[in-house]
Amino acid sequence: MEKINKTQDYGLTQEINAVYEEQRDEITSFICDLIKHPSLLGHEDSAQNFIEETFVNLGLDIDRFSINHDELKNVEGYSPSVGDWDGHDNIVGIHSPKSQNGKxxxxxxxxxxxxxxxxDLWSSPPFSPTIKDGRIYGRGGGDMKAGIAAYIYAFKTLKKIGYRPAGHVFLQSVVEEECTGNGALACLHRGYKADAAxxxxxxxxxIMSAQMGVMWLQIEVTGKPAHVLHDTMGNNAIEAAFSIWEHLKGLARLWNDKNHTHTAFHDVTAPVKFNLGKISGGEWASSVPTRCVIDIRCGFFPGQSPQEVRQLIEDYLNVATERDTNLKSINHAITYRGFQSPGCVVDTNSEFINLLSNTHESHLGRPTELFASAATTDVRTFQLYGHIPATCYGPEALNIHGIDESVSIQSTMDVSRVLCHFMTQWCGIEKS
Ligand SMILES: [Zn+2]
Incomplete structure (x- = not known):
């Protein structure tokens, strides 16, 4: 593959950069406004209305649609839904060029x-954004409303200086990335394809070079009820659930062993992350609990299929629980809902990745690095099922999924500017 070392100069660099400086406050306000829409799972509607309005103002054609689970559940890459909601739509803004010469x-x-x-642990309410030291604080600011702002302003900036991409551009705002990925999959299934994503x-x-697979599983642990006076007669389902969790941590350690790791993750410490995220069980303080349910997130390497991983987990737990004398009268049953998502690897020698990397370096004056992610993203959907070269490239953020999440305004501006220049190179441009 020919390496692109030089990007085409349309003579627009200074003009684009000047527009960005003028837009700093506007971009900051846009991210804050988007954070104010608390788009938690099943409640994305008001945020999507805001996005739809933005796309309309950019002159894009709008495709708004909900996930049809009946249709999608037989499609490769589908993960069993974790709920059913109204007002839970994807939005695609479609730019169709006049010339259609570009990618x-x-x-x-x-x-x-x-x-x-x-x-109560947040310094300020999570959906009332605050700005401090060049950062925007609020849930979803980093993950990933600033990223959405970055691509929207990449498109908007080009429009402001009188140009538009000479290839089709699809701006997608999707739901369910954080639990199944079915939002992005629904876009793909609807027919949205491109030369890169x-x-x-x-x-x-x-620039993301690889991502781990992720699986959600729920284990229902059933013990034997008894009065606390006779606790040796019963088997405590909550304690048993913790024993089972300890066994699973042993499996994660095994997979993280250097002999087991995937080449893309050789430099990453313990990329296999297992997390006990939720627990519920017991009846009240004076009975040995009968039942306990734990929700677990497991990571696994690219190349392993979810079916294979499920079998490995079940076989491992069957052997471990049989040997564990504490678990003699305990039954466990596993169900799988949410992510059943394989990992994937990005071809970092492609024309696409070279161009993105070079655009970053030439416009920001610093090189970018490759990043192998222990988390999953919707990149897998484009790569594995759409055969579309895809990667993640976004701003610097802190405490995503944590308390006091924040994102850097400057980094968002920089990423947006790079995306704008990238678009001119990848798609070409035409006068609007
Ligand atoms: Zn994210």
Whole structure:
């Protein structure tokens, strides 16, 4: 593959950069306004209305649609839904060029945000954004409303100086990235394809080279009830659930062993992340609990299929629980809902990645790095099922999924500017 070392100069660099400086306050306000729409799972509607209005003002054609689970559940890459909601739509803004000479591009971001956690721990309310030291604080600011702002302003800036991409560009704002990925999959299934796709996830201006697979599973643990006076007669389901969790942590350690790791993750410490995210069980304080349910997130390497991983987990737990004398009268049953998502690897020698990397370096004056992610993103959908070269390239953020999440305004501006220049090179431009 020919390496692109020089980008075509349309003589627009100074003009684009000048427009960005004028837009700093506007971009900051846009991200804050978007954070104010608390787009938690199943409540994305008001944020999507805001996005739709923005896309209309950019002159894009709008395609707004909900996920049809009946249709999608037989499609490769589908993950069993974790709920059913009204007002839970994807929005695609479609730019169709006059000339259609250039390559096409998907700019994708997820509108859904993760739960806030204990909101009393936040320095300010999570959906009332605050600005401090060049950063915007608020849930979803980094992950990934600033990224959505970055691609929207990349498009808007080009429009402001009187140009538009000479290839099709699809601006996608999708739901369910944080639990199934079915939002992005629904876009693909609807027919949206392109020569490349970029997701500005908050990975600190790196270019994502690989991502781990992720699986959600729920284990229902059933013990034997008894009065606490006779606790040796019963088997405590909550304690048993913790024993099972300890066994699973042993499996994660095994997979993280250097002999087991995937080459793309050789430099990453313990890329296999298992997380006990939720627990519920027991009846009241004076009975040995009968039942306990734990929700777990497991990571696994690219190349392993979800079916294979499920089998490995079940076989491992069957052997471990049989040997564990504490679990003699305990039954466990596993169900799989949410992410059943394989990992993937990005071809970092492609024309696409070279151009993105060179555009970053030439416009920001610093090199970018490759990043192998222990988390999953919608990149897998484009790569594995759409056969569309895809990566993540987005701003610097802190505490995503945590307390006091924040994103850098300057980094968002920089990423947006790079995306704007990238678009001119990848798609070409035409007068609007
Ligand atoms: Zn994200």
């Amino acid at each position: 096409s591009l998907i700019l994708n971001g997820h509108i859904d945000v993760v739960p806030v956690g204990a909101d 970029i997701i500005p996830e908050p990975f600190n201006e790196t």
